[in-house]
Amino acid sequence: MRPADTLRFARDAAAGYPVRTALSVLAMSIGVAAVVILTALGDGARRYVVGQFSSLGTNLVIVLPGRSGTGGFNPANTITSTPRDLTIDDAASLRRLPSVRRVAPLAVGTSEIAHGGKLREAMVAGSTAEFLPIRNFELAQGNALPDEDWNRGSSVAIIGAKLRQEIFGTDPAVGQLVRVGDRRLRVIGVLKPLGQGLGMNTDELVIVPVSLAQAMFNSNTLFRILVEANSREAIPAARTQSLELLKQRHRGEEDVTVITQDAVLATFDKLLGALTLGVAGIAAISLAVAGILVMNVMLVAVTQRTGEIGLLKALGASAETIRLAFLAEAAMLSGIGALLGYLLGQLGAFALRLAFPVFPAYPPSWAVIAGLSTALATGLLFGVMPARQAARLDPVLALMKH
Amino acid sequence: MALIELSGIERRFLLGDTTVNALSGLDLQVDAGQYVAVMGPSGSGKSTLLNLLGLLDRPNAGSYRLEGRDVTTLSPEEQAAVRSRRIGFVFQSFHLVPRLTAAENIALPMMLAGIAPTERKQRVAQALADFGLDKRADHKPDQLSGGQRQRVAIARATIMQPALILADEPTGNLDRHTGDEVVHLLEALNGNGVTLIVVTHDPALGARAGRQLVMEDGQLKHDSAHAPG
Numbered sequence: 001m002r003p004a005d006t007l008r009f010a011r012d013a014a015a016g017y018p019v020r021t022a023l024s025v026l027a028m029s030i031g032v033a034a035v036v037i038l039t040a041l042g043d044g045a046r047r048y049v050v051g052q053f054s055s056l057g058t059n060l061v062i063v064l065p066g067r068s069g070t071g072g073f074n075p076a077n078t079i080t081s082t083p084r085d086l087t088i089d090d091a092a093s094l095r096r097l098p099s100v101r102r103v104a105p106l107a108v109g110t111s112e113i114a115h116g117g118k119l120r121e122a123m124v125a126g127s128t129a130e131f132l133p134i135r136n137f138e139l140a141q142g143n144a145l146p147d148e149d150w151n152r153g154s155s156v157a158i159i160g161a162k163l164r165q166e167i168f169g170t171d172p173a174v175g176q177l178v179r180v181g182d183r184r185l186r187v188i189g190v191l192k193p194l195g196q197g198l199g200m201n202t203d204e205l206v207i208v209p210v211s212l213a214q215a216m217f218n219s220n221t222l223f224r225i226l227v228e229a230n231s232r233e234a235i236p237a238a239r240t241q242s243l244e245l246l247k248q249r250h251r252g253e254e255d256v257t258v259i260t261q262d263a264v265l266a267t268f269d270k271l272l273g274a275l276t277l278g279v280a281g282i283a284a285i286s287l288a289v290a291g292i293l294v295m296n297v298m299l300v301a302v303t304q305r306t307g308e309i310g311l312l313k314a315l316g317a318s319a320e321t322i323r324l325a326f327l328a329e330a331a332m333l334s335g336i337g338a339l340l341g342y343l344l345g346q347l348g349a350f351a352l353r354l355a356f357p358v359f360p361a362y363p364p365s366w367a368v369i370a371g372l373s374t375a376l377a378t379g380l381l382f383g384v385m386p387a388r389q390a391a392r393l394d395p396v397l398a399l400m401k402h
Numbered sequence: 403m404a405l406i407e408l409s410g411i412e413r414r415f416l417l418g419d420t421t422v423n424a425l426s427g428l429d430l431q432v433d434a435g436q437y438v439a440v441m442g443p444s445g446s447g448k449s450t451l452l453n454l455l456g457l458l459d460r461p462n463a464g465s466y467r468l469e470g471r472d473v474t475t476l477s478p479e480e481q482a483a484v485r486s487r488r489i490g491f492v493f494q495s496f497h498l499v500p501r502l503t504a505a506e507n508i509a510l511p512m513m514l515a516g517i518a519p520t521e522r523k524q525r526v527a528q529a530l531a532d533f534g535l536d537k538r539a540d541h542k543p544d545q546l547s548g549g550q551r552q553r554v555a556i557a558r559a560t561i562m563q564p565a566l567i568l569a570d571e572p573t574g575n576l577d578r579h580t581g582d583e584v585v586h587l588l589e590a591l592n593g594n595g596v597t598l599i600v601v602t603h604d605p606a607l608g609a610r611a612g613r614q615l616v617m618e619d620g621q622l623k624h625d626s627a628h629a630p631g
């Protein structure tokens with residue numbers, strides 16, 4: 001039999017029994033749709049978290065004061081119980097490293113901000129001019145912090161969008177004086193609204209020069225040093241060089257911790273990737289169930305069409321021809337089911353994205369390919385047994401079943 | 403040369419503990435172009451004989467030569483090829499595929515044999531005309547009368563231009579009149595040189611054949627070709 005004829009024959013046979021055909025197509029499509037939607041959810045979660053982390057800044061290496069993690073026993077640590085301060089000069093020294101593009105020291109605390117009788121609590125971040133570009137923050141109005149000696153902070157501040165709204169209302173903020181703690185600072189810029197992200201809420205942030213912040217909070221140590229590496233490839237070098245340099249500056253004591261955003265990200269990436277895989281595996285079980293259903297439907301078809309199979313043999317069909325015809329029918333049922341399921345799944349993912357716009361619920365292409373090919377493979381695999389059964393029928397006995 | 407040569411054919415069926423000798427010690431020669439009627443009581447082995455001749459079944463012993471070739475030793479695939487090219491079946495209950503139209507049912511053997519669609523169309527059109535089915539081409543079997551169904555079945559049996567047509571009680575489900583029509587069609591085919599073997603319970607129909615075989619208990623009881631006198 002010609003391949004085109006085999007397909008047409010299988011199609012007509014499937015169309016001849018609409019209920020059982022619809023049923024197995026439905027089962028297969030539900031299985032595939034489940035894979036598509038569930039992996040879209042899982043991968044959406046992964047992308048969401050990765051996206052949030054990436055918004056912290058690109059190629060970021062972060063230096064924390066104090067030693068943490070599993071560095072093993074270090075005799076130097078036993079001598080001084082309190083770690084050395086992480087100072088502004090430490091941060092400034094990192095700028096000389098070849099693998100480093102930009103550095104921003106960061107000191108944080110909370111204080112109150114007041115203007116024209118309005119007063120509220122706010123998070124204060126002390127940093128330098130390069131803080132904004134490193135963190136990917138943008139200004140809505142005004143200017144960045146002045147590029148000045150890091151140890152000599154001007155009395156200026158940049159405020160978040162929500163603070164501006166609450167304190168100044170519709171009045172212009174840039175150029176106005178505000179009181180932060182016991183200091184009078186001039187507002188030189190306003191941040192663009194960003195909303196809630198991982199980390200701090202920039203809409204309610206006050207950014208001041210780092211030395212000013214240290215003076216306000218009466219502390220000599222930094223909260224963090226943000227180091228931006230030259231490139232993604234330079235991140236490991238920036239990490240080791242920073243660690244080495246700070247160790248030197250701290251008289252050989254490794255009393256800081258350097259983490260890379262990549263490491264944190266990779267952990268989350270792995271975790272959520274595994275979750276997606278697990279979810280896909282569970283959904284794949286429904287595919288196997290659908291495959292078994294297709295097998296049963298095809299077994300019923302063989303029983304129902306025993307007389308027809310006997311006739312085909314009498315008319316000169318070889319066992320191979322009959323096997324192929326039934327296999328083609330099984331493949332068709334699962335193929336159409338898979339395609340339908342794919343469309344259903346994409347529709348579901350689309351609905352998810354409409355309902356939760358922040359959530360990038362796109363099914364990953366590996367899941368789509370795996371889902372579709374599993375559907376086809378199970379359909380064929382479970383189609384083999386009924387097809388062989390049909391091909392093996394004794395024509396005389398089969399003809400008597402008409 | 404004989405078209406069919408059977409010698410020492412045995413066909414046994416196991417029914418529980420007992421063996422049924424459906425055919426035993428059967429020798430038979432049929433020449434090309436003959437018209438043979440097979441008669442005998444129910445259970446005498448007529449259908450079993452026809453199934454063997456049609457390569458739907460294999461004997462337990464004995465040899466079957468079709469057109470000079472021993473066909474009992476062929477593989478199932480080779481036997482299917484012989485069925486496809488050399489043998490046409492006509493059944494008592496028509497055996498049409500219900501979801502296919504008359505034209506598609508007639509084309510079925512050609513489709514299974516892998517003949518190109520254009521040639522199929524041409525030959526089906528010719529067959530529809532030959533068997534007076536022009537206006538029924540797109541009808542499904544359940545939209546056809548019994549006589550029309552059997553005509554479709556005969557058209558299907560002849561579409562591959564076989565050397566041998568095997569008909570098992572072809573008029574068994576038809577009334578007298580349409581039954582006669584069908585018989586005339588088959589006889590016309592025989593007139594064109596096709597060997598025709600018909601199983602029948604109808605003595606009048608049997609008498610029309612050039613040669614009568616009567617079976618009993620799996621054996622040939624009477625063969626008009628070797629009849630005394």
Ligand SMILES: Nc1ncnc2c1ncn2[C@@H]1O[C@H](COP(=O)(O)OP(=O)(O)OP(=O)(O)O)[C@@H](O)[C@H]1O
Nearest residue numbers: 415416417422424443444445446447448449450451
């Ligand atoms: N598949 C089978 N299994 C067991 N016994 C069978 C089988 N096929 C035929 N027989 C037996 O073989 C014998 C011959 O059967 P067959 O069908 O050839 O008879 P028949 O002459 O065609 O009868 P009828 O005129 O009723 O159609 C019967 O006794 C029947 O019961």
Ligand SMILES: [Mg+2]
Nearest residue numbers: 448449450570
């Ligand atoms: Mg019979």
